Amino acid sequence: MxxxxxxxxxxxxxxxxxxxxxxxxxxxxxxxxxxxxxxxxxxxxxxxxxxxxxxxxxxxxxxxxxxxxxxxxxxxxxxxxxxxxxxxxxxxxxxxxxxxxxxxxxxxxxxxxxxxxxxxxxDRPGLGVPILSLSRTSLLIDVGATVRCKPVNLVQFALMGSIYMRCLAGVPEPSVALLSNGEEDIKGDDVISEAREILKASSLNFVGYVEGKDVPVGKTDVVVCDGYTGNVLLKFGEGLGEGVFGLMKEEIRRSFLPKIGLAFMWPMLRQLHTRFDYEKQGGTPLLxxxxxxxxxxxxxxxxxxxxxxxxxxxxxxxxxxxxxxxxxxxxxx
Missing domain, CATH: 3.40.718.10 (Isopropylmalate Dehydrogenase)
Structure with a gap:
């Protein structure tokens, strides 16, 4: 090949x-x-x-x-x-x-x-990124391909994300959610609200809204958002991870007791870092x-x-x- x-x-x-x-x-x-x-x-x-x-x-x-x-x-x-x-x-x-x-x-x-x-x-392509969470691997789509979205774009992202997870990732009936500023139906702007109504009437396994806090815990198989929001969320997650590990290194450097604890925690920390390492993921497909x-x-x-x-x-x-x-x-x- x-x-x-x-x-x-x-x-x-x-x-x-x-x-x-x-x-x-x-x-x-x-x-x-x-x-x-x-x-x-x-x-x-x-x-x-x-x-x-x-x-x-x-x-x-x-x-x-x-x-x-x-x-x-x-x-x-x-x-x-x-x-x-x-x-x-x-x-x-x-x-x-x-x-x-x-x-x-x-x-x-x-x-x-x-x-x-x-x-x-x-209508418009989407970049889908697998996000490793506590309970599953979720697909976040879009993360930068289409910055300004119409409702139809979000709906098509949901469709492509569901196809990707079902046919290529082996998830039997992937759940799909829209990223919003709250779980209640009254939340979200006009674009998200209209997309929600279309998805509710579709054959996809649509479960409603999820908030930013739900993404790291793997509340759903597919998380749908516009490219601007998805890119900010993705970069924030990367920065947060680097920041947390940086703070840990600083505290370990400044004090003796954390160095002792590190000897026991190091295998777990390395495994955790590997799970969220973007270099391991490599790249994301333009769907x-x-x-x-x-x-x-x-x-x-x-x-x-x-x-x-x-x-x-x-x-x-x-x-x-x-x-x-x-x-x-x-x-x-």
Whole structure:
């Protein structure tokens, strides 16, 4: 399987994308990666790679790439030779089975729509992120693809999230909830209220509203919100986790007794950190477009890129795009 990797996307490109591609190919003998980017910068990073792995790493040269500051839709149209655009073109042309990028989220979403197109019946795509909680893994959708939503967008996110959890994650009858500022029906703005009424009349297992405090405890299988709210919630969770561990380290450094307790708690703390480590998750699929597109975290290091490639490979093997297309065509509402 050949996957296209935007080697110039992300805060640590191209070094970490290259290292991540090497790691993935070392452990997955069926995987090939097209590293799309500046060949003059990529080739030296692959010089020490074993011949077996190097033969499955293909450099697709371009000196143009999209930065984090570029306007998403404008750059996607004007920078037709950018590393991201060429990677998406490879997916559209069936040269690659999927595309992975840690670059500009807006450009990835715009590219997914402009280059690959939307699945019939889906108005706007959504990024769905699995959230590990106390009782289950919940899918939070959207986390940045569609910032301003209409009720129909939230309803379609709920449908795609339910399909993802049922068909790809193996949850028999996934529960679906809207993220709101309270559990009562009177809460929420006009957009959320209208989406609620549509979902109540649908065939989905809609359970109403959940609040932000319900997401970490896994109150439902699918949590639906607009991309702005979802992105803020996701980044707050990441920051909170880093802040808590930072405070613990500071207290341990300042006092002797916590150092003794740490000796007993360290295995548990490491396990807890692993459960909520974004690098372990790797990347999240852009649901609703006609091709496998995986968005990795902008700060991704080699381990995260490696896992993002694994997510892409698994999504292709599970027929993720085809499954969503077929289920939407059935009228899953």
């Amino acid at each position: 050949l996957l296209a990797l935007d080697a110039m996307g992300g805060d640590r490109a191209p070094q970490e994308p290259c290292r991540g591609a090497v790691r993935a190919c070392e452990s997955l003998p069926d995987l090939e990666v097209a590293l799309v980017g500046d060949g003059k910068r990529l080739e030296p990073l692959l010089a020490e790679v074993s011949s077996n792995v190097r033969s499955r790493l293909h450099v697709v040269h371009t000196e143009e790439y999209i930065t984090m500051e570029d306007s998403p839709s404008v750059s996607m149209r004007r920078k037709r030779n950018s590393s991201l655009r060429l990677a998406l073109d490879m997916v559209r042309g069936k040269e690659a089975a999927g595309c992975v990028s840690a670059g500009n989220t807006g450009a990835i979403v715009a590219g997914g729509v402009l280059v690959l197109g939307r699945i019939a019946g889906i 609703g477009v006609e091709g496998t597109v995986i968005k990795a975290h902008g700060r991704s290091k080699a381990r995260a890129i490696d896992n993002a490639l694994r997510v892409a490979r698994q999504f292709v093997l599970q027929r993720g795009v085809e499954t969503i297309r077929e289920e939407v065509a059935k009228g899953g509402m």
